[in-house]
Amino acid sequence: EGPVVVVGASLAGLRAVESARKTGYAGRLLLVGAEEHLPYDRPPLSKAFLDPGEDPAVPHHRTEEELRALDVELRLGVPATSLDTDAREIVLGGDEQLRYDRLVIATGARARQLPGEQLDGVHTLRTVEDARSIRRALDGGCRMVVVGGGFIGSEVASAARKRDVDVTILEAAPLPLVRAVGEQMAAACADLHARNGTELRCGVSVTGLEGEDCVEGVALSDGSILPADLVVVGIGADPVTDWLTDSGLQVEDGVVCDETLRAAPEVYAAGDVARWHNPLFGRMMRLEHWTSAAEQGAAAARNALAPAEATPYSTVPYFWSDWYSDKLQMVGITAADEVTVIGDLDDTRWLALYRQEDLLVGALALNMPGKIMKYRAMIGRGSAWQDALAFAGR
Ligand code: FAD
Structure with a gap:
C-alpha cells in the first residue's frame, strides 16, 4: 500500500493532513508543497503584514514541532509536476515518482498577471515574498496604483492609506466587486474608498506599463498616463491545475468534484482549486475563501480515507475583508x-x-x-x- 499524499502545503493541505490523523489514520502521510515555507496564512498578507513598523514574521499556521508531532513527511520546495490516476502515481520536480494510495489535491490558485513583460515595481499579491516586496516599496514612499478594485486591491489600497501614501484604484468594470457582492451593493462598498481618501476610477483599463526597467506609469484606455512607481495588480486568481493536464481528471476552472469532493477514484480536491457540487445550493461552485478551504481540506481527507461512508460537503459561502x-x-x-x-x-x-x-x-x-x-x-x-x-x- 502507498501513502496518503496531499499536494499543496497551505491551508487546505494542512487541514487535510490534520484531519487524516484525526480520523485515526496511522500510515504514511506526505505533504508536498511548491513553496519552501511551512504552511502559512494568506489573509494577513494584504492586511497587518503591510502595516508600518518592524518586518513581520511569516504567519505560519503551525510550528515545525507541531507538524512533526503529526508524523507528516514534509516535501517542501518541490512541485508536483504530473499525475497518473491509472498508475496512482504523481511525479515530483519532474523526475521523482511517488505512488499514492489516496491523493488530496490542494494546489490553490495563483494571481493573474497583466499581459506583457513585467517591470520592476509591478507586483501581484499571493505569497509572502510578494507581500514583502510590496511592504518594502511602501516603506520607501511611492506613488501607488492598484489595478483591479476587488478585495485584495482594496485591502492593499487601505494599507497604503494607513501610511498616507496616495493611491488610485483602476477598475475596468463600471463598478468594482459586482461578482462578489452583487450589482445592488457594489456602490456602497466602493464608497468606502472615497470616505478614506482613495481615488477609485471605474470603466478604465490598463493598456500598458511605462518605464525602462522600473515602472514609471500606467497607460490607460482613455489615452492618459498615470505616474506610478508601485503598481499592485489584483485582477483575480486562477486555479493551479497545469500539472494535471494529462491526468484524466476533469478540469474546468478548477478540479471538478462531486459533492463529496471526489474527482476520481482515490482522488479528492479541496480549497481554491476545487470546483464541487454544493448540495445546499444545488450547483457547482469554486470558492476562494479561507473558511471553505479549511473545511474542505478536512472533509476531503476524511472522505478519501473512508469512501464508503463519504459525506457530502455543503456550505454557506463566507468571506470577510478588512478595508481601512x-x-x-x-x-x-x-x-x-x-x-x-x-x-x-x-x-x-x-x-x-x-x-x-x-x-x-x-x-x-x-x-x-x-x-x-x-x-x-x-x-x-x-x-x-x-x-x-x-x-x-x-
Ligand atoms: P493556497 O493558499 O493557494 O495554497 C496552495 C498551495 O499549493 C501553495 O502554497 C502553492 O505553492 C502550492 N502548490 C501549487 N501548485 C503546486 C504543485 N504543483 N505542487 C505542490 N504544491 C503546489 N479569504 C477570506 O475568506 N478572507 C480574507 O480576508 C482573505 N484574504 C486574502 C488575502 C490574500 C493576500 C490572499 C492571497 C488570499 C486571501 N483570502 C482570503 C483567500 C484565502 O487565503 C484562500 O482561500 C486560501 O489561502 C486557499 O487555501 P488553499 O490551501 O486552497 O490554496
Whole structure:
C-alpha cells in the first residue's frame, strides 16, 4: 500500500493532513508543497503584514514541532509536476515518482498577471515574498496604483492609506466587486474608498506599463498616463491545475468534484482549486475563501480515507475583508431577486439581505460581526425571507 499524499502545503493541505490523523489514520502521510515555507496564512498578507513598523514574521499556521508531532513527511520546495490516476502515481520536480494510495489535491490558485513583460515595481499579491516586496516599496514612499478594485486591491489600497501614501484604484468594470457582492451593493462598498481618501476610477483599463526597467506609469484606455512607481495588480486568481493536464481528471476552472469532493477514484480536491457540487445550493461552485478551504481540506481527507461512508460537503459561502478600519463580511450567494438594506448606507454599520423567491440566500454586513453568522446559519437552514426580515427588526 502507498501513502496518503496531499499536494499543496497551505491551508487546505494542512487541514487535510490534520484531519487524516484525526480520523485515526496511522500510515504514511506526505505533504508536498511548491513553496519552501511551512504552511502559512494568506489573509494577513494584504492586511497587518503591510502595516508600518518592524518586518513581520511569516504567519505560519503551525510550528515545525507541531507538524512533526503529526508524523507528516514534509516535501517542501518541490512541485508536483504530473499525475497518473491509472498508475496512482504523481511525479515530483519532474523526475521523482511517488505512488499514492489516496491523493488530496490542494494546489490553490495563483494571481493573474497583466499581459506583457513585467517591470520592476509591478507586483501581484499571493505569497509572502510578494507581500514583502510590496511592504518594502511602501516603506520607501511611492506613488501607488492598484489595478483591479476587488478585495485584495482594496485591502492593499487601505494599507497604503494607513501610511498616507496616495493611491488610485483602476477598475475596468463600471463598478468594482459586482461578482462578489452583487450589482445592488457594489456602490456602497466602493464608497468606502472615497470616505478614506482613495481615488477609485471605474470603466478604465490598463493598456500598458511605462518605464525602462522600473515602472514609471500606467497607460490607460482613455489615452492618459498615470505616474506610478508601485503598481499592485489584483485582477483575480486562477486555479493551479497545469500539472494535471494529462491526468484524466476533469478540469474546468478548477478540479471538478462531486459533492463529496471526489474527482476520481482515490482522488479528492479541496480549497481554491476545487470546483464541487454544493448540495445546499444545488450547483457547482469554486470558492476562494479561507473558511471553505479549511473545511474542505478536512472533509476531503476524511472522505478519501473512508469512501464508503463519504459525506457530502455543503456550505454557506463566507468571506470577510478588512478595508481601512472597516470589516466587510458576506455570507451566501448574490444572485438575488431583491436586496433590502437595513440601516443607512452612509453610516459606519449596515446590513443588506438578499432574497431569492421567498428565501433568504445572502447577507452582506459592514461592521456587524456579531450578526452576520446568525444570517449564515439561517441561510443554511433554508430560512424564509419573512423570518429574516423579522429577525432584522423589519
Ligand atoms: P493556497 O493558499 O493557494 O495554497 C496552495 C498551495 O499549493 C501553495 O502554497 C502553492 O505553492 C502550492 N502548490 C501549487 N501548485 C503546486 C504543485 N504543483 N505542487 C505542490 N504544491 C503546489 N479569504 C477570506 O475568506 N478572507 C480574507 O480576508 C482573505 N484574504 C486574502 C488575502 C490574500 C493576500 C490572499 C492571497 C488570499 C486571501 N483570502 C482570503 C483567500 C484565502 O487565503 C484562500 O482561500 C486560501 O489561502 C486557499 O487555501 P488553499 O490551501 O486552497 O490554496
